């Protein structure tokens with residue numbers, strides 16, 4: 161539905177040349193909710209603006225549906241208003257001098273050929289119903305709450321009934337609670353309308369909860385693309401692992417490769433760590449492993465399965481409400497374990513540290 165092929169954008173700014181996008185390839189399927197996730201300045205907004213026709217790429221080709229909207233080689237660019245897209249900006253870009261109705265009607269009034277007035281009324285009404293703003297038509301737009309303004313921006317993006325909708329950090333102006341509620345609402349609405357969405361964010365929780373697929377961007381490039389579960393469980397680099405949640409890292413050497421159900425073994429500063437066949441590594445390879453804190457299990461001596469578990473020492477505990485974060489010394493290095501607050505642990509005491517083979521990710525970079 162959305163095809164981006166070898167997209168490149170170079171800006172000529174007062175600080176010299178900036179390669180904001182350096183060969184991005186994306187293929188979003190019809191009806192898919194696709195998220196671009198990355199730190200500030202990695203090129204997310206620039207990529208989105210190229211799709212919308214608000215930025216001219218230095219290289220590459222973009223298709224929306226069956227239409228080629230940009231092709232640098234052929235010198236072809238279709239203007240924004242002729243692209244089959246709706247867009248929601250970070251700032252909402254709501255017109256403060258217009259009512260709720262007129263804000264949503266705006267894209268239709270701009271459309272050519274002209275949309276008849278009766279149709280405008282019907283479509284605006286339907287869009288406002290969908291975002292649960294029916295009844296607010298005549299209210300001046302600034303007199304809406306933050307969450308309502310966000311929904312108004314959404315209504316304006318869907319009123320054109322375009323097949324593709326682009327979001328640039330649309331929830332970042334909302335407070336934490338409203339943001340959490342709106343995330344799923346927004347995803348459901350997009351899915352119900354059958355739209356294809358490209359959603360830009362630097363918030364890992366947003367990406368994980370909303371997306372069908374996530375692409376992590378760094379310095380103008382996509383460094384990993386996968387489903388939220390895959391990208392969380394099998395990050396391919398230290399950058400991705402630490403950008404998406406917290407992670408423990410250790411360097412090591414593979415002393416035995418995994419074979420079928422037989423786990424492999426890596427020698428690390430924590431001691432020997434076992435890994436399963438999903439993590440592909442050859443004997444003798446120097447690797448970095450990543451283990452999430454919630455996958456580090458602390459088992460007291462004498463409890464089931466505690467035999468054969470390497471012993472560590474609890475150095476520090478931090479109470480976080482829903483969990484306790486424990487820093488544990490294991491072998492010659494430390495790692496962080498996140499445990500249930502009911503589990504008794506004592507600073508200075510020895511404890512078994514269990515890492516299951518399936519929870520060990522092996523990083524390529």
Ligand SMILES: Nc1ncnc2c1ncn2[C@@H]1O[C@H](COP(=O)(O)OP(=O)(O)OP(=O)(O)O)[C@@H](O)[C@H]1O
Nearest residue numbers: 171173178180199200201202203204205206207362
């Ligand atoms: N018009 C411009 N002229 C010069 N440089 C630009 C321009 N627009 C963006 N850049 C630069 O391009 C890079 C990518 O910017 P972009 O806005 O795409 O980042 P982003 O990933 O959206 O970041 P954020 O999360 O902060 O919004 C940055 O280094 C930025 O300074």
Ligand SMILES: [Mg+2]
Nearest residue numbers: 204205206328
């Ligand atoms: Mg941006």
